[in-house]
Amino acid sequence: MKNSSIEHAQRIAQHSMGVAGSYSDDGFNPTEYLTTWNFNNLPPEERAEFYKETPLGNSSLLREYWIFAEDKDIEIAPGVMFPAWTYNGQVPAPTIRATEGDKIRIHFTNRGGKPHTMHFHGFHPANMDGSLTEDFVYPGQSFTYEFDADPYGIHLFHCHSMPLKQHIAKGLYGAYIVDPKNDTRPHADRELVMVMNGFDTDLDGENDVYAVNTQAFYYAMNPIKVEKNELVRIYLVNILEFDLMNSLHIHATFFDEYSTGTKMEPNAYTDIVSFVQGERSILDVRFRYPGTYMFHAHQTEFSELGWMGFFEVEE
Missing domain, CATH: 2.60.40.420 (Cupredoxins -  blue copper proteins)
Structure with a gap:
């Protein structure tokens, strides 16, 4: 069958x-992507280049990520290439996963040719929203996003630079999972x-x-x-x-x-x-x-x- x-x-x-x-x-394997979050598909030494956990005093974790925007041709059908704008060289981006109440810190670097940002669905301060012109991270620049993982659920993140539909259509997006502290x-x-x-x-x-x-x-x-x-x-x-x-x-x-x-x-x-x-x-x-x-x-x-x-x- x-x-x-x-x-x-x-x-x-x-x-x-x-x-x-x-x-x-x-380099992108959709079967592997299904069960990959926080770079858990990489060997420890390589994973440490992109992800780090630090225990905090309140029984939660500081989860740090190193994310970069990069222009890259990706294969979307056998032999069919697409000139994408990516996070860490793949579409969708690597999945980010935390537990409710964890602190998330993302070190973002723009290696691409256009201004980019990272906008997360969920609670965060206004200066972490990545949606206004003053939030744009220009080529060669970096910015650190920091916020608490809240609320629990399945969310997403994407570039919010203008024109927005172009930045999404070109591939700058990914899944963001927040697990509940008390999961029933x-x-x-x-x-x-x-x-x-x-x-x-x-x-x-x-x-x-x-x-x-x-x-x-x-x-x-x-x-x-x-x-x-x-x-x-x-x-x-x-x-x-x-x-x-x-x-x-x-x-x-x-x-x-x-x-x-x-x-x-x-x-x-x-x-x-x-x-x-x-x-x-x-x-x-x-x-x-x-x-x-x-x-x-x-x-x-x-x-x-x-x-x-x-x-x-x-x-």
Whole structure:
């Protein structure tokens, strides 16, 4: 079944997008991205260049990050490159994760060719907002953002320099997770970060490629492996530019939705969610039966242009 699923995805990619083959190794792995936060995919010595934890007296942590903006060509479909503006050379940016009440300190350096910032959704002082002209960090300059992680939930960060839609469309965004101090939700057996995005390759103000975690059809060609009946927690963020709505539908199951992740009780039990840009939720899903299950945007055009994949559910 797996091979036929991959072949099905490759046929759709070739028919809808005119691309064929597999992705090259450009340093970004969407499978690894699903379960990576705070640079936990790196060996300790390399990780220390980008992330550091220091215990504070109130049982919380100071979490320090070293983030840089950089212009880089990224692969968004097999053989299709996009001139992106990135945080740390990837789209989406590395996921930032803290516990409610932790102090976050981000050392940001702009190595790109345009003024950039980092704007976080959540509570922070006005001078940490990264949204006004005086907040712009110009090429070659640095700025340190510092604020407390609050409220708990699934949030996002993105560049807020002008023109805003260009800076988002070019790739300057990422997921920001704040775990609650006292979590009464069911224990998650597996956690996955998914950022729904798209790319305008011909600069006409309309997206030509759609995806979750940047690479079109990647999870169709490389299904996400989970186990039957385990609780899979998905941190889902929509950052799609140019289109008013985006969505996620998972076949043959339902899930609990925690809108923005800021409550301990789910607000919906459904098999589809629809988001405007910046909207996000935590989804708790269990698969009752083994097999291969599709997930995709329920806007058909998005799905046929890259935003679809499979869960491979194992016994």
